[in-house]
Amino acid sequence: MIDPPDGYGVRDDVRLDDVEAVRTLVAGTGYFNDDEVRIAAELVEERLARGAPSGYEFVLLDAADGSLAGYSCWGPIDGTACSYDLFWIAVRDDLRGAGLGRWLLRATEDRIAERGGGRVYAETSGRAQYASTRAFYERCGYLREAELTDFYGPGDAKVFYVKEIADRPDA
Amino acid sequence: MIDPPDGYGVRDDVRLDDVEAVRTLVAGTGYFNDDEVRIAAELVEERLARGAPSGYEFVLLDAADGSLAGYSCWGPIDGTACSYDLFWIAVRDDLRGAGLGRWLLRATEDRIAERGGGRVYAETSGRAQYASTRAFYERCGYLREAELTDFYGPGDAKVFYVKEIADRPDA
Numbered sequence: 001m002i003d004p005p006d007g008y009g010v011r012d013d014v015r016l017d018d019v020e021a022v023r024t025l026v027a028g029t030g031y032f033n034d035d036e037v038r039i040a041a042e043l044v045e046e047r048l049a050r051g052a053p054s055g056y057e058f059v060l061l062d063a064a065d066g067s068l069a070g071y072s073c074w075g076p077i078d079g080t081a082c083s084y085d086l087f088w089i090a091v092r093d094d095l096r097g098a099g100l101g102r103w104l105l106r107a108t109e110d111r112i113a114e115r116g117g118g119r120v121y122a123e124t125s126g127r128a129q130y131a132s133t134r135a136f137y138e139r140c141g142y143l144r145e146a147e148l149t150d151f152y153g154p155g156d157a158k159v160f161y162v163k164e165i166a167d168r169p170d171a
Numbered sequence: 172m173i174d175p176p177d178g179y180g181v182r183d184d185v186r187l188d189d190v191e192a193v194r195t196l197v198a199g200t201g202y203f204n205d206d207e208v209r210i211a212a213e214l215v216e217e218r219l220a221r222g223a224p225s226g227y228e229f230v231l232l233d234a235a236d237g238s239l240a241g242y243s244c245w246g247p248i249d250g251t252a253c254s255y256d257l258f259w260i261a262v263r264d265d266l267r268g269a270g271l272g273r274w275l276l277r278a279t280e281d282r283i284a285e286r287g288g289g290r291v292y293a294e295t296s297g298r299a300q301y302a303s304t305r306a307f308y309e310r311c312g313y314l315r316e317a318e319l320t321d322f323y324g325p326g327d328a329k330v331f332y333v334k335e336i337a338d339r340p341d342a
Contacts (some may be wrong), residue, residue: 035250079206081324093280121323148331150290153252158318 001110005103008069009062012111018060019044021068028093031133038090043073057089059107061100068092070100072108074120082118082166089122105140109165118166126157136159172281176274179240180233183282189231190215192239199264202304211259214244227258230278232271239263241271244281245291253337255287260293276311289337293310297328308332 004010023041026032032040045052055075063069070091077083086108091100110119122142124133138144142161151158175181179187194212197203203211203322217225234240241262248254257279262271285290295304309315313332322329 039249053314073308077322078210080322081327121319123323142192146319148292148317148333150247151251151254156252160317164186 001144002103002107004061004107005100007064008100010013010107011060012058014044014047014060015158016048018058018068018071019048022071022090025070025092026088026090027080029090030093031090031129038071038077043087054088057111059104059111061104063092063095065148069095070104072104074112076115076117077121080118084112084117084120086120086122102140109163115164118164120163120165122161122163124159125152126159127155130145134159134161173265173274175232175278176269176271178235179271181243181278182231182233183229185218185229185231186214187219189229189239189242190219193242196239196241196263197261198261200261201262201264211244211261214258227281230275230282232275234263234266240266241275242263243275245279245283247286247288248292253287255283255288255291257291257293262337272307273311280334284336289335290335291334293332295330295332296323296331298326305332 001094021040022044023037026040027037043056044058047058051067055078056073058071058073060071061069063144071088072086073088074084074086086105089101089104089108091104109120120142122137124130124137126147134144138161140163142163144159145162146160148158150156190212193215194208197211198208214227215229218227218229226249227244229242229244229338232240237294242259243257244259245255248256257276259280260272260275262275272338280291291313293308295301295308297318305315309332311334313334315330316333317331319329321327
């Protein structure tokens with residue numbers, strides 16, 4: 001496992017106060033609508049309620065003051081041999097640009113590789129607003145593999161990114 | 172709503188005995204592995220346990236003797252404007268070739284259109300074994316829109332089919 005960035009702590013277990021911390025963090029990025037903010041918080045609640053069988057795993061990064069700086073939510077894709085979903089990744093708005101997202105993604109891939117995962121899928125929107133999200137995945141070695149037109153709504157495609165991690169040269 | 176095929180009855184509500192009926196039916200088709208059979212039965216359990224908030228809706232076709240002849244499982248896709256997933260569609264092995272699958276798909280699309288749904292997504296495998304499944308969706312007006320290589324496992328792609336139903340000329 002890679003060390004967390006200087007001044008940050010890493011956790012894999014969600015706590016009750018993460019429900020609100022995740023909701024506030026995700027809403028504060030300006031990238032997600034009300035429905036998405038609700039879903040992000042629900043994934044934390046699902047994990048708290050059902051534990052590992054929920055299928056939702058987390059990597060959480062705490063700032064020095066104990067507040068949530070960013071997190072990822074990921075899990076195995078049911079019915080696949082070794083494919084994993086990156087359900088969510090977000091960094092607090094005032095901490096963007098410091099490489100925390102890249103660290104979170106790398107830490108998530110490490111955990112997936114440790115469990116024998118071979119492929120990580122990340123889905124995002126094709127809208128102009130998400131150009132920086134798509135560029136982020138591409139910088140991190142993800143391949144834009146497929147697209148579903150108008151999936152989220154008219155003019156709002158779903159874009160699938162994938163990274164093979166089974167034999168990562170950088171692992 | 173279209174009438175069920177002659178000699179069959181249609182239900183939208185799942186019952187406790189559908190858990191086993193679905194498990195047996197899905198296993199008996201020979202198209203699904205143990206994991207998939209388990210998941211098919213779990214979707215019925217989820218619906219029974221959580222009701223509509225489970226997100227799983229059903230169309231069930233009963234034979235004249237009361238046994239389950241086929242069913243579909245569908246639901247809205249969270250975070251989308253009007254996209255729906257066809258999670259499952261299966262017909263009992265000894266009743267194949269009588270158009271029950273086509274009827275179930277049409278009945279499912281009717282229900283989705285009634286709720287204001289605009290797009291129906293169906294996912295299947297790209298393996299040779301599923302050629303008849305893919306041909307079925309294509310005959311029913313579904314477009315093969317995207318593909319994820321090795322998604323289910325090595326050499327086993329996920330194929331996405333979509334049908335726009337908002338302004339169906341045949342509705």
